[in-house]
Amino acid sequence: MSVLVAELAAKALKLNIPLSVQLDLTYRCNERCVHCYLDHHDHGEMTTAEIKDLLDQMADAGVFYLTISGGEIMMRRDFFEILEYARLRTFCVKLKTNGILIRKKEADRIKALGVETVQISIYSHIPEVHDAITKLPGSLEQSIEAIRLLRAHGLNVVVANVVMSQNVNDYLPVRALAAELGAQFFVDPTITPMMDGDRSILNLNVDEAALREVFRNEALVGNVEEFCAPPLGPDEDALDMLPCSAGHTACYVSPYGDVYPCVQFPLPSGNVRRTKFVDIWRDSPQLQEVRSITLRDMPSCSACTHGGTCTRCPGLAYLEGNMRGPSSQDCEKSFARTGIPSENLKAKKAASRTSPLQLVQIQGLQPAAQNFAAAVPEDMAVTA
Amino acid sequence: MNEKRYVARSTAIAARVLGNEMMIMSATNSTLFTLDELGTVIWEAADGATPLDEIVMQKVCSKYDIAPEVAMKDAEAFVTGLAEHGLLLVSDQPFEQAKRLSAEAK
Numbered sequence: 001m002s003v004l005v006a007e008l009a010a011k012a013l014k015l016n017i018p019l020s021v022q023l024d025l026t027y028r029c030n031e032r033c034v035h036c037y038l039d040h041h042d043h044g045e046m047t048t049a050e051i052k053d054l055l056d057q058m059a060d061a062g063v064f065y066l067t068i069s070g071g072e073i074m075m076r077r078d079f080f081e082i083l084e085y086a087r088l089r090t091f092c093v094k095l096k097t098n099g100i101l102i103r104k105k106e107a108d109r110i111k112a113l114g115v116e117t118v119q120i121s122i123y124s125h126i127p128e129v130h131d132a133i134t135k136l137p138g139s140l141e142q143s144i145e146a147i148r149l150l151r152a153h154g155l156n157v158v159v160a161n162v163v164m165s166q167n168v169n170d171y172l173p174v175r176a177l178a179a180e181l182g183a184q185f186f187v188d189p190t191i192t193p194m195m196d197g198d199r200s201i202l203n204l205n206v207d208e209a210a211l212r213e214v215f216r217n218e219a220l221v222g223n224v225e226e227f228c229a230p231p232l233g234p235d236e237d238a239l240d241m242l243p244c245s246a247g248h249t250a251c252y253v254s255p256y257g258d259v260y261p262c263v264q265f266p267l268p269s270g271n272v273r274r275t276k277f278v279d280i281w282r283d284s285p286q287l288q289e290v291r292s293i294t295l296r297d298m299p300s301c302s303a304c305t306h307g308g309t310c311t312r313c314p315g316l317a318y319l320e321g322n323m324r325g326p327s328s329q330d331c332e333k334s335f336a337r338t339g340i341p342s343e344n345l346k347a348k349k350a351a352s353r354t355s356p357l358q359l360v361q362i363q364g365l366q367p368a369a370q371n372f373a374a375a376v377p378e379d380m381a382v383t384a
Numbered sequence: 385m386n387e388k389r390y391v392a393r394s395t396a397i398a399a400r401v402l403g404n405e406m407m408i409m410s411a412t413n414s415t416l417f418t419l420d421e422l423g424t425v426i427w428e429a430a431d432g433a434t435p436l437d438e439i440v441m442q443k444v445c446s447k448y449d450i451a452p453e454v455a456m457k458d459a460e461a462f463v464t465g466l467a468e469h470g471l472l473l474v475s476d477q478p479f480e481q482a483k484r485l486s487a488e489a490k
Contacts, residue, residue, distance in 0.1 A: 004416055008407055015403055064400040064407055092398030092409045114396045114411030156414065 012249045013242075017062035018281050020250040022263050025051070025082065026071040027255055031098055032135040033121075035164055035204050037194045038071065045255040048078040050273070052085050054253065057277040059089040069096035069263075071255070080109055087113045094119065099146025100139060107146075111153040118150050119158040124170040125177050133166055147181045157183040163214065164191055164204040175219065189214050190329055193319045195266045205329070211336035228337050231309045238308035239296040246314060247290035251281065261290050265315025267323070290314070293324060300326045304343040306334040391439075391463050391472050392432030392479040399427075408471055417471065422448065426459060430472060432479030436463060 012019040026045055027038045046054065058066070066086055073079055074097060086093055094117045095110070102110075110118065120143055124130040130140035150157050159178035161171050171187050178185035189211055193199045206214075214220060221227040234241075242248055247261035247269075254260070257272040259280045269287045270280030281287065293314070301307050304326070311334070316327035326344035335341050341349070393399070398409040406419040406427055419427055422444060429439040440459045445452050466472040473479065 002416070004418065008402060008416075008418070011402055017402060019402075059400070062400060062402060064398065064402070087395075090397065090399045114398075116398065116409065116411060116414055 009245070009249055012062070015062075016282065018058070018249060018251055019063065020065040020067070020245065021058055021063045022067040022069055022250075022252045023051075023054070024069050024071060024253070024255050024263070025073050025076050025079065028075040029070060029072040029098075030075065030100055030136065031072065031139060034133055034135070034166070035162060035191045035201050037192055037201070039194075039196075040071065043256060045076075046257050046273070048081060050257070051078075051082050054257070054272050054277060055082075055086055055089050055091070057272070059091065061278040061281060064092055065094070066091035067094045067096060072100070073097050074101040074106070080106075080113075083110075083113055083115070087115075092116050096120075097146075098134070098139065099143045099150075100136070102146040102149060104149060107149040107153050107155070110150065111155055115155065117156045117158055119160055120147055120183075121160045121162060122147075122174050122177065123162065123164075124167045125173040126170065129167050129170060133164075144177075144181070147183055151182045157181070159183045159185045161185065161187045162191070163187060163189040163206055163210070165206055166204070168206050168210050171214065172217070172219070187214065187220055189333070192264055192316060192329075197266075197319060199319075202329075208332060208336050211333060215333075215337045228339075230338050230340055231306045231334075233305045234295060234302065234307035239294065239302055241295050241308070242291075243293065243295070243312060243314045247287045251287070253277075259284070261287060262315050264313060265290075265318055265323075267315075267318055290323065298324050298326075300343050300347070305340060306331070306338070306342050310334050310342070387476050388435040388437070389460075389463070390432055390434070390475050390478050391426075391430040391436055391467075392475075393427065393430050394471055394473055397471055410470060412470055415469070417466075417469070423462060426462060427466075427472075430463075432473070436460070 009019060026042065027040055028042055029036075029040050032040070068083065068086065073095060076082070083093065093115050095115055096119045099120045122130065122140070122143060123133045124140070127140045131137050147157050147159070159174065159181070161174045163171050175185045175187070189206060191201055191205045193202060215228060216224050218224050246265050250262065251269075252260045252263040252265075253272065258268060259270045259272060259277070260266050261269065267286050267290065269284040272280065295302050295307055301310065301312060304310070310330055312330045313327050314323050316329055317323055317325050320326075320328060326342065328344060328348070331342040331344045335345055396411040398411065400407050401424065404421045404424070406424040408417045408419065408427075409415070410417075425443045426439055429443050436459060437456060440455050441452065444450060444455045444459070463472055463474055467474045
């Protein structure tokens with residue numbers, strides 16, 4: 001992050017301005033990726049007029065970076081009308097697409113409309129592997145053709161490579177492919193739960209040995225020694241740190257107008273069909289609660305040696321049951337990176353050693369069930 | 385300078401007010417710029433129809449304690465700098481939509 005961008009982010013934080021928003025236009029998609037965290041149905045998407053009104057509201061609220069994503073954004077027939085309107089309101093627009101529906105005509109319009117970046121996922125350089133992940137025959141060839149077209153128009157293209165068990169050996173060849181196409185590249189070794197809380201797709205995550213290999217690859221992380229250095233533990237400054245931009249300078253809006261702190265943080269915070277965007281941003285109790293949390297408020301993480309350097313995702317922690325708790329996937333990443341287990345991993349290991357031998361006492365149901373329901377913290381109720 | 389100069393914001397930019405300053409990103413090379421309060425005043429008034437000297441007199445000199453000659457000289461340098469980065473379009477004629485698009489295509 002450049003100094004200027006960091007300064008602007010700090011200023012937005014101070015002024016409580018939602019600098020960045022991801023807006024999903026649809027969850028419908030022409031691919032069926034095995035690791036996708038969305039369903040692919042239309043449960044009542046916002047209309048063109050509703051989206052234009054939302055764009056007006058977001059521009060007035062100070063949103064600058066607008067990521068338009070899905071689902072596949074071009075499944076909406078009004079996609080270019082929406083994009084044109086977003087650029088008229090002078091958003092800095094990034095598109096996330098699989099590129100399948102991009103031909104010369106579409107590339108011409110994307111270029112003419114001044115889109116900042118187009119991100120396209122490439123899972124493997126091998127068609128059989130990529131197409132098996134997207135479940136769409138010929139999809140690798142079509143996505144690569146879209147990248148070539150967009151690059152030929154001088155557009156910035158980012159190739160995103162999600163690493164999972166099916167393509168664990170392919171991230172370096174995909175990086176080479178991106179370089180050949182003149183595209184930027186980033187690798188993401190995290191499969192996240194579905195937005196409805198279903199965790200079954202987590203079994204696609206790579207194992208610790210594969211993660212370790214990613215984190216020790218100089219081409220990906222730069223200075224390996226520095227990147228994988230043992231953590232020093234959080235100091236006083238770190239304890240007052242904010243977890244990430246979710247809910248602080250960024251949020252996510254679903255195709256149905258639901259507002260969440262982030263696409264990976266499905267804490268329902270309001271709906272723009274009922275409440276003005278800026279009122280949700282300023283007054284939503286859920287967003288205010290997210291903003292109130294610092295590392296100091298996280299019992300396990302504040303005592304963890306990784307506390308100050310961990311990539312802990314509050315949304316993944318929320319999906320695990322407690323937005324003030326650890327995100328085990330990030331604990332595993334910290335361990336793979338440094339070889340040092342987090343407090344959470346140590347506690348889990350201790351529990352796994354002792355729990356099979358514990359005597360479980362079965363109690364009467366009536367009072368216990370009532371007490372449990374009353375005691376469940378609000379942030380454990382995953383309702384999305 | 386006796387000739388009127390007209391300034392218009394390019395459409396190949398992203399822009400938003402943040403507090404009392406303007407963030408502008410060039411869509412051609414993703415370079416980010418910020419304008420201070422006075423720069424923001426001129427930027428927002430750059431509608432392609434109002435001459436720069438009128439913008440300076442009406443929006444700058446009437447509200448800020450700056451001598452007109454100094455303000456005009458600074459404004460000329462300011463718009464020239466932004467034009468060099470493709471953020472503003474400058475012409476000796478008022479901008480019409482077609483003319484503006486044509487200038488951008490170049």
